[in-house]
Amino acid sequence: MEHGGISWIHLIGLDRIKLPSLGPLPFLGEMPEHMPPYVANGLLVMGLVILFAVLGNRQLKKTRDPIIPDDRLTFRNVLELIVETVLKLLDANMGRRGKEFVFIIGGLVVFILFSNLSGIVPGFDPPTGNLNTTAALALTVFCLTHYFGVREHGVKYLKHFTGPFLWLAPLMFPIEMIGHLARPLSLSLRLFGNIMGDHTVILIFFALMPFLIPLVVMALGIFVAIVQTLVFVLLSMAYFSGAIEHTEH
Amino acid sequence: MLKKAVMIFLTGVFSSLAFFVTALAAEAGAAAGEGGGEARMWIVISAGFGMAIATAAGAMSQSKGLTAALDGIARNPSAAGQMVTPMIIGLALIESLVIYTLIIAFLILGKF
Numbered sequence: 001m002e003h004g005g006i007s008w009i010h011l012i013g014l015d016r017i018k019l020p021s022l023g024p025l026p027f028l029g030e031m032p033e034h035m036p037p038y039v040a041n042g043l044l045v046m047g048l049v050i051l052f053a054v055l056g057n058r059q060l061k062k063t064r065d066p067i068i069p070d071d072r073l074t075f076r077n078v079l080e081l082i083v084e085t086v087l088k089l090l091d092a093n094m095g096r097r098g099k100e101f102v103f104i105i106g107g108l109v110v111f112i113l114f115s116n117l118s119g120i121v122p123g124f125d126p127p128t129g130n131l132n133t134t135a136a137l138a139l140t141v142f143c144l145t146h147y148f149g150v151r152e153h154g155v156k157y158l159k160h161f162t163g164p165f166l167w168l169a170p171l172m173f174p175i176e177m178i179g180h181l182a183r184p185l186s187l188s189l190r191l192f193g194n195i196m197g198d199h200t201v202i203l204i205f206f207a208l209m210p211f212l213i214p215l216v217v218m219a220l221g222i223f224v225a226i227v228q229t230l231v232f233v234l235l236s237m238a239y240f241s242g243a244i245e246h247t248e249h
Numbered sequence: 250m251l252k253k254a255v256m257i258f259l260t261g262v263f264s265s266l267a268f269f270v271t272a273l274a275a276e277a278g279a280a281a282g283e284g285g286g287e288a289r290m291w292i293v294i295s296a297g298f299g300m301a302i303a304t305a306a307g308a309m310s311q312s313k314g315l316t317a318a319l320d321g322i323a324r325n326p327s328a329a330g331q332m333v334t335p336m337i338i339g340l341a342l343i344e345s346l347v348i349y350t351l352i353i354a355f356l357i358l359g360k361f
Contacts, residue, residue: 189345189348189352192352193345193349194348227337
């Protein structure tokens with residue numbers, strides 16, 4: 001369900017960018033003429049995140065003492081809070097090897113959190129409220145799972161799919177394949193359904209009773225945005241640690 | 250005894266509601282009039298009932314999880330933080346199953 005009306009991308013003009021026509025692509029068919037709204041919103045969120053990162057880096061260079069934090073709520077404290085939260089999550093869920101995954105997990109946390117929360121601010125359309133964005137995120141996690149598994153184990157990564165005994169392999173292999181293929185499906189559908197459902201409910205409440213009731217629904221929307229980020233990232237960390245684990249029989 | 254009476258009463262209420270829903274949907278389908286009216290009636294009924302069943306099952310499962318978390322917090326209030334986090338994650342995962350049903354309902358209703 002589209003926002004229908006005007007949002008920031010229409011005012012900035014991001015939706016009028018003409019895409020280059022490459023002709024029909026192999027599996028995807030024709031490309032659209034103008035940039036689709038979910039891509040434009042995703043670019044907007046990415047621009048915001050990059051802006052925060054650049055400003056934070058400049059703040060980092062300007063501090064006199066990097067160990068003692070500021071005593072007020074400054075920009076640097078907020079960014080340090082985000083990074084510390086990501087590091088604590090990684091430490092709790094992935095053990096010793098957690099530090100290698102800071103970039104992918106931190107990127108997922110910041111992008112999904114900012115784009116979910118941008119749905120609560122009026123005038124923005126959350127990019128994760130569209131199946132294309134969430135499917136892209138879930139497919140990234142899926143491909144990275146197998147990349148980390150192959151990088152860690154080599155060809156022996158296939159042993160993960162065979163189950164406890166080798167003669168069970170013809171039975172276990174299809175079951176494991178189906179289980180693995182269900183992962184990006186469930187990740188993408190969960191995030192998409194939650195954010196689109198919340199956005200739809202907020203719009204319906206605005207149509208019914210615009211005075212004070214939408215505030216309650218928007219508070220629920222903020223809560224759901226944070227929880228869905230947490231669930232997505234926790235499941236990704238569980239998949240990564242499942243791929244790189246060394247099981248002792 | 251009272252619980253059994255309540256269960257029988259609720260079953261009677263819901264099964265009689267099924268007749269009303271069919272009557273309303275048949276009227277809406279007849280008002281639409283074309284050959285797709287009959288299929289549209291079944292689509293609307295299944296979307297509504299599927300959503301209701303999924304929500305009921307999801308709410309019962311979430312209440313069981315919530316009960317267990319609250320029991321744990323009551324036994325050991327100082328460890329409440331470590332019990333709230335898995336509870337929230339569990340609730341979100343159960344709710345995602347209900348949302349899969351919502352997506353199917355939207356798909357068959359054509360409102361995507």
